[in-house]
Amino acid sequence: xxxxxxxxxxxxxxxxxxxxxxxxxxxxxxxxxxxxxxxxxxxxxxxxxxxxxxxxxxxxxxxxxxxxxxxxxxxxxxxxxxxxxxxxxxxxxxxxxxxxxxxxxxxxxxxxxxxxxxxxxxxxxxxxxxxxxxxxxxxxxxxxxxxxxxxxxxxxxxxxxxxxxxx
Numbered sequence: 001x002x003x004x005x006x007x008x009x010x011x012x013x014x015x016x017x018x019x020x021x022x023x024x025x026x027x028x029x030x031x032x033x034x035x036x037x038x039x040x041x042x043x044x045x046x047x048x049x050x051x052x053x054x055x056x057x058x059x060x061x062x063x064x065x066x067x068x069x070x071x072x073x074x075x076x077x078x079x080x081x082x083x084x085x086x087x088x089x090x091x092x093x094x095x096x097x098x099x100x101x102x103x104x105x106x107x108x109x110x111x112x113x114x115x116x117x118x119x120x121x122x123x124x125x126x127x128x129x130x131x132x133x134x135x136x137x138x139x140x141x142x143x144x145x146x147x148x149x150x151x152x153x154x155x156x157x158x159x160x161x162x163x164x165x166x167x
Contacts, residue, residue, distance in 0.1 A: 049075045049077065050074065050075075051076060052076050052078070052106075052114060054076065055077055055078040055143055056075070056076065056077050056078070057077075057078060057080075058077045058078065058079050058162075060079065060165070062163060063161055063162065064161065065159045065161050066159060066162070067155060067156055067157070067160070068099075068101060068146065068153070069154060069155070069156045071154055073147070073148070075146045075147075076143060077143070077144050077146075077162060078141050078143045078144070079142055080141040080142075081137065081138055081139060081141070082138070083138065083166075085138055086136060087136050087166050087167065088132075089132070089133050089142065089164055089166045090131065090132045090164070090165045091103065091142065091144045091163075091164050091165075092162060092163055092164070092165065093129040093144075093146055093162045094128050094161040094162070095125055095126055095127050095128070096160065097126035098158045099153050099155055099158045100122070100124050100127075100148070100149040101129075101146050101147065101148060102122055102146070102148070103129040103131060103144060103145075103162075104118065104119050104144065104147070105118050105120060105143070105144045105145075106118065106144075107133060108140060108143075109137070109139065110140070110141070114143055117145065118131065122149065144162070144164075146160055
């Protein structure tokens with residue numbers, strides 16, 4: 001009797017977990033569709049967001065596709081927390097399967113220049129690099145830079161995608 005009860009429990013929980021996994025996969029697919037439908041091209045040209053003074057302003061529901069076109073090219077982005085309260089957030093960089101771009105991040109209060117960048121974990125070509133901030137205070141700005149992992153990692157045809165997720 002106990003075995004039958006356990007088998008019955010396993011069967012019902014297997015169905016339950018399958019439903020959960022299906023819902024999670026559907027949610028992930030929907031998220032990716034939404035991200036890519038809001039992707040705007042930030043094609044890296046000489047002079048585009050080449051330093052944090054000219055960083056491209058990113059909204060929390062926007063993703064940007066760009067290119068690192070030379071060995072010395074980098075693209076800068078920023079988001080300022082004007083929500084009225086501290087926010088938990090993550091900056092995400094999706095590498096293509098052919099290139100390895102790096103993500104570097106810094107954040108500061110108004111009027112303070114950044115001088116040190118923190119490097120996100122490098123997950124290599126085809127990987128997703130991310131950097132999380134536990135609490136970005138109101139009016140602070142987070143800056144992030146996308147650049148080639150080394151001098152051979154650039155392409156005018158192989159893009160990256162980056163965005164910020166604010167909770």
